[in-house]
Amino acid sequence: MTHLRKPILVSPAGNLDKLRFAIRYGANAVYFGGEMFNLRAGSENLSIENIARGTEICTTANVDSIFLMNSFLHQSDIEKVKEYLSLIKDFNFSAILISDPGMMMIIRELGISTPIHLSTQMSTLNHYAINFWKDVGISRIVLAREVTLEEIRRIREHVDIELEVFVHGALCISYSGRCLLSRYFTGRDANLGQCTHPCRWKYSIVEENREGNHLDIIEYARGTEILSSKDLCLIRLLPEYARAGVDAFKIEGRMKSVYYTANTTRVYAHALSLLDKPEEFAAKLPFWQRELALISHRPYTENLFNEFEGMKGKKSIPTIRGARFFGYFVEKGRDETEIYMMVHNPFSLGDTVEAIYPIYNNCVRDKQYRVCDIAEGELIATSAIPNRIYRVRFDAPVYEYAIFRESTK
Ligand code: SF4
Structure with a gap:
């Protein structure tokens, strides 16, 4: 069709x-x-x-x-x-x-x-x-x-x-997700949205007469049930x-x-x-x-x-961390270099961070900034800690919907 x-x-x-x-x-x-x-x-x-x-x-x-x-x-x-x-x-x-x-x-x-x-x-x-x-x-x-x-x-x-x-x-x-591993190990049912991802845990086999002699489970395309x-x-x-x-x-x-x-x-x-x-x-x-x-x-x-x-x-494929995510734009501050930011990972005065932005008209506007001022309410701070909103000033104008991560340059 x-x-x-x-x-x-x-x-x-x-x-x-x-x-x-x-x-x-x-x-x-x-x-x-x-x-x-x-x-x-x-x-x-x-x-x-x-x-x-x-x-x-x-x-x-x-x-x-x-x-x-x-x-x-x-x-x-x-x-x-x-x-x-x-x-x-x-x-x-x-x-x-x-x-x-x-x-x-x-x-x-x-x-x-x-x-x-x-x-x-x-x-x-x-x-x-x-x-x-x-x-x-x-x-x-x-x-x-x-x-x-x-x-x-x-x-x-x-x-x-x-x-x-x-x-x-x-x-x-x-x-x-039609799987009972999580329910079996932890009582939390993947089919009810509670999966604890036991398929990603590390498993080994022990032959019953050789206690302590662990054999790692290796995955093959069609050979292993726990993958x-x-x-x-x-x-x-x-x-x-x-x-x-x-x-x-x-x-x-x-x-x-x-x-x-x-x-x-x-x-x-x-x-x-x-x-x-x-x-x-x-x-x-x-x-x-x-x-x-x-x-x-x-x-x-x-x-x-x-x-x-x-x-x-x-087994146990490691997670690759990627760039550290510092936080995201909440609203504009008192001028174009200042914003209110929801903080996800700590950062400090003088740090260099990178902001990513939406891509419009095939144009990438990501930019490096230096952190110039940090304040929580009226309190001046030298660093920001997670899950709080700070007023942060940078060394250049910041735009709506900026997301800050560690500098990748
Ligand atoms: S344990 Fe793994 S396979 Fe089973 S539902 Fe959770 S993520 Fe899927």
């Missing part, structure tokens, strides 16, 4: 700040959950008031708002989910994302006509499944992360429905996925930082803007790859879709 639409970028919005930054850094759509029935129990999640506010911000910015109701429901959840949905039924979401067909039935039973997207959690892998979901009223399918590029091409020949794929972020070794995945990064292959007929590219990571949200969003948004300019795309690719290397991540792979190569390697 012909597929002509320009793909959009869907970014995570774990709280209202991340939502604002995702929008300003180039997301076409953001996804967020409330305090119940989404698969991120550990995320900050939005109160009813903030869901309303977030949806309003999206509408004003002409950005799609995708609300997550993607928990699997136990029978005992039914009345609670109805009560919860009745609180948000009049909000102007662009779509609601579900996993459990029962959730869809309840949404429609309550007279909510918002378009419904199907989560990757439903492991949709083929065009018969897609057309089944289309027939029952789903308008967009987030494909299983196990679907290969070639399979997407073949699927697209048989379906006329919006397809979304994950392009960046953490991967799950089981089929899209430790790398992180997905499909930036290089974006044009191919677009040509295969993908409508929406999704970034994983509602629980990650404002810096992660903003920088991954600006990189992928910039890349999407150059999809029809192959030479410029190729020229900018090293910059994007460098930026993605400057966020905390596990070694990247683009191969989970293709033969599961990403799972190969030793």
Whole structure:
């Protein structure tokens, strides 16, 4: 089937700040959950008031708002989910994302006509499944992360429905989170959004007669049940996925930082803007790859879709820290060199930091600054500590939505 639409970028919005930054850094759509029935129990999640506010911000910015109701429901959840949905039924979401067909039935039973997207959690892998979901009223399918590029091409020949794929972020070794490891080890259930990631812990085997003689578990593509995945990064292959007929590219990571949200969003948004300019795309690719290397991540792979190569390697793949994230713009100060800043990691007077900014018109405006003054309320300080808002003066004008990280020059 012909597929002509320009793909959009869907970014995570774990709280209202991340939502604002995702929008300003180039997301076409953001996804967020409330305090119940989404698969991120550990995320900050939005109160009813903030869901309303977030949806309003999206509408004003002409950005799609995708609300997550993607928990699997136990029978005992039914009345609670109805009560919860009745609180948000009049909000102007662009779509609601579900996993459990029962959730869809309840949404429609309550007279909510918002378009419904199907989560990757439903492991949709083929065009018969897609057309089944289309027939029952789903308008967009987030494909299983196990679907290969070639399979997407073949699927697209048989379906006329919006397809979304994950392009960046953490991967799950089981089929899209259908996994009991966390529940087994810690009592915290991945299917209820409480995963403690035991698939990434270090394991070894001990032969029963040789106590203390530990053998490390080595991963093979198809040989081990307990695996430790790398992180997905499909930036290089974006044009191919677009040509295969993908409508929406999704970034994983509602629980990650404002810096992660903003920088991954600006990189992928910039890349999407150059999809029809192959030479410029190729020229900018090293910059994007460098930026993605400057966020905390596990070694990247683009191969989970293709033969599961990403799972190969030793256990306990280390996380790569990336650039230190100091904090982000909250509001303007008394002149153009001063801002109020939410601090994430400590820094001191005289430090050199780097601000990153949204990329507009193919123009990167990142800049090095020296920290000249720090104040908390009326108190002058020599350093800033995390989770507080400071008034900070720099040696040059600072612009809205700056995000500060350690100097990379
Ligand atoms: S333990 Fe690993 S494989 Fe299982 S749900 Fe959590 S992240 Fe996914």
